[in-house]
Amino acid sequence: MNILIKELPETEVAFIRRTGSYFEPQEHWEKLVQWAISNGLYPPQQSFIGISLDDPELVESKDCRHDACVTIPEGFDKEKHKDMKFKKLNGGQYALYSYYDTPEKLKSAYQFMFGKWLPNSDYDADYERFNLEFNMNNPSEDPEGKCKVDLFVPIKKRIS
Numbered sequence: 579m580n581i582l583i584k585e586l587p588e589t590e591v592a593f594i595r596r597t598g599s600y601f602e603p604q605e606h607w608e609k610l611v612q613w614a615i616s617n618g619l620y621p622p623q624q625s626f627i628g629i630s631l632d633d634p635e636l637v638e639s640k641d642c643r644h645d646a647c648v649t650i651p652e653g654f655d656k657e658k659h660k661d662m663k664f665k666k667l668n669g670g671q672y673a674l675y676s677y678y679d680t681p682e683k684l685k686s687a688y689q690f691m692f693g694k695w696l697p698n699s700d701y702d703a704d705y706e707r708f709n710l711e712f713n714m715n716n717p718s719e720d721p722e723g724k725c726k727v728d729l730f731v732p733i734k735k736r737i738s
Contacts, residue, residue, distance in 0.1 A: 581673050581695055586710075586730065588669040590654075591627060591647035592619070592662045599639040600630060601682065607646045613662065614648040624649045627667070628711035628727075634685075668707045672730040673699070681717055681725045691731050700736050707732035 592613070596606040607628075614620055631643040647667075650656075656664050673695065677687040688709070696703055714726040 581675055581691075581699075583701075583733070584672050584674050584730070586669050586672055589667045590650050590652075590664060591667060592650055592656075592659070592664050593629075593645045593647040594663070595643060595645050597641060597643050600634060600642055600644060601639075604644070604646070606644070610646040610648060617659075619648050619650060623651070626713040628713060629667075629708045630711070631708070667710065668732075670704070670707060671701075671733050671735075672710070673701065673733050675729040675731070677725070677727045677729055679724055680722075684711070684725070684727060684729075687727070687729050691729065696731075696733075699733075701733035702736050704732040704734045 592610070594606040594610045596604065607626075611626070614624065614626070625648070627647040627649065629645040629647060631645065632641065634642055650664070656662075673691065675687055675691055675695075677684060679686075692703065709732065710730040712728040712730065714728055717723055717725040720726075
């Protein structure tokens with residue numbers, strides 16, 4: 579497994595939050611993508627990012643929160659979009675795991691990063707920042723129905 583250490587800049591996003599199981603249909607993505615396209619916000623200039631805000635091992639499935647996000651360019655007129663929420667994602671150092679498999683198995687990427695890679699690295703997870711799932715493709719357009727996700731786990735140098 580090739581894990582890269584990357585520095586990400588602070589990034590502003592538009593987002594839609596959904597509460598419920600991560601394994602149910604994610605209609606909020608469809609709404610966000612439609613809004614983004616109608617506002618000229620799509621790859622490669624902008625990125626779609628998923629943020630799972632809760633650990634399903636610790637939070638009841640029905641209460642898990644997920645933000646579907648799209649990056650917005652500097653100077654984007656947020657005042658014209660009262661129906662949308664906006665926030666800044668913290669920059670900093672992240673461990674990058676490039677995942678390519680079915681969406682249902684994305685949990686295994688998290689298990690690898692937190693259960694195997696982090697404990698054997700020179701880093702600790704930085705729980706002050708969110709894990710970021712950069713969506714690099716649309717699984718419904720993939721021949722095998724797989725998703726390509728660049729999983730960014732926030733890290734900080736381990737203090738001995």
